[in-house]
């Protein structure tokens with residue numbers, strides 16, 4: 001009898017389990033993936049709330065009653081959670097932001113729980129349309145994010161986890177945004193009180209396809225990565241989170257291309273500051289620079305041509321050019337334009353800068369590094385000096401890969417022997433490697449042949465230039481000797 005009863009008992013359990021499995025499979029079959037899990041988690045979070053072992057933190061979408069008082073923390077946490085939701089394959093909505101052609105995935109608008117794990121601790125986030133469950137906010141479209149965690153992790157959350165959420169959220173936002181190129185040279189938007197106008201920046205240059213020695217490139221990448229991670233370090237040493245790069249080298253060696261590549265690598269916007277267009281002098285420069293956003297690169301190209309290189313030299317220049325002034329100078333005089341001075345620029349780089357937030361690179365470029373005032377480029381202002389040189393064999397190989405999609409060719413050996421002596425710029429190498437017709441055929445042989453001819457010519461030119469220089473020097477020293485005899 002007892003045996004029979006036991007059998008019935010197990011049969012009943014088996015049948016119940018079977019039915020449960022059947023219903024669960026049916027629900028999972030006909031409802032979206034994760035439907036059951038999502039609802040269990042949603043109520044689980046509410047249950048946790050009523051035990052006194054758990055703490056909840058709410059981040060509202062708006063800081064006040066008005067919709068324009070957007071809470072930055074909400075924006076970052078929202079972006080972070082969207083990324084977590086993607087990883088966990090939860091339900092998402094897709095949209096394309098204004099001024100962008102990128103598809104962005106975001107959390108759905110109704111109540112939804114997202115579990116997140118950080119350093120082995122599980123957190124629960126809930127997106128809701130109300131401030132507190134059951135209490136609607138005054139701002140119609142208001143939403144909030146509620147974080148639930150065990151109270152033993154209180155310090156961990158406030159000291160580590162929330163910082164992690166904000167940092168990662170910023171990164172996600174930056175990846176979703178398109179880079180912009182700002183310029184101050186057009187005054188089209190001044191009536192709107194906008195000092196900078198911008199276009200979407202889609203330059204194809206990357207540090208990978210930049211022709212440059214491998215070791216030098218790696219050094220730059222390491223420097224940039226270290227800078228990006230150095231927020232706490234800069235705060236600790238009490239310095240503004242900024243870094244200055246000086247790019248120098250002959251025309252066509254890739255200074256502008258490198259700026260575009262750094263912008264791509266860091267995902268920073270570029271502010272192309274045209275000093276000659278700063279008509280209001282140092283005070284306008286100050287306003288312009290205060291109007292730049294964090295995570296950006298401020299570029300002054302051809303710094304030697306943009307500003308009088310020392311204030312002293314400038315005043316000399318002024319007196320000597322009294323008789324013969326250019327049309328632009330006359331125009332500036334009549335308009336009452338004020339000059340940006342070297343001391344104004346230095347003052348900004350050192351002092352003012354500290355009050356403008358953080359994570360900014362400032363890049364100067366020049367073809368004539370020897371002309372620059374040492375005060376302008378001393379370490380601490382321009383922390384890293386990068387020479388963009390004539391094309392090396394390493395650089396050529398990158399260009400051959402970019403333009404011809406080849407890693408090797410029998411003509412490479414000839415090029416290896418010639419390229420250093422030829423002193424040819426990457427721009428000239430690129431010009432020769434560019435196929436003239438795009439017919440899909442392999443034109444490597446022809447393009448490499450063209451490059452070899454260009455290398456021969458360039459080498460011949462370099463020799464001729466050297467001979468002329470020697471001749472000039474000899475003539476000068478002969479003249480000096482004659483003067484001494486006389």
Ligand SMILES: Nc1ncnc2c1ncn2[C@@H]1O[C@H](COP(=O)(O)OP(=O)(O)OP(=O)(O)O)[C@@H](O)[C@H]1O
Pocket residue numbers: 209210211212249250251252253254255256257258367388426427428430
């Ligand atoms: N190092 C490089 N790697 C890849 N392409 C390059 C490089 N240098 C130059 N080029 C090619 O040559 C063109 C001109 O280069 P770029 O304008 O960057 O040179 P630059 O040094 O800034 O010149 P300038 O001093 O005249 O402004 C670029 O559009 C790019 O196609």
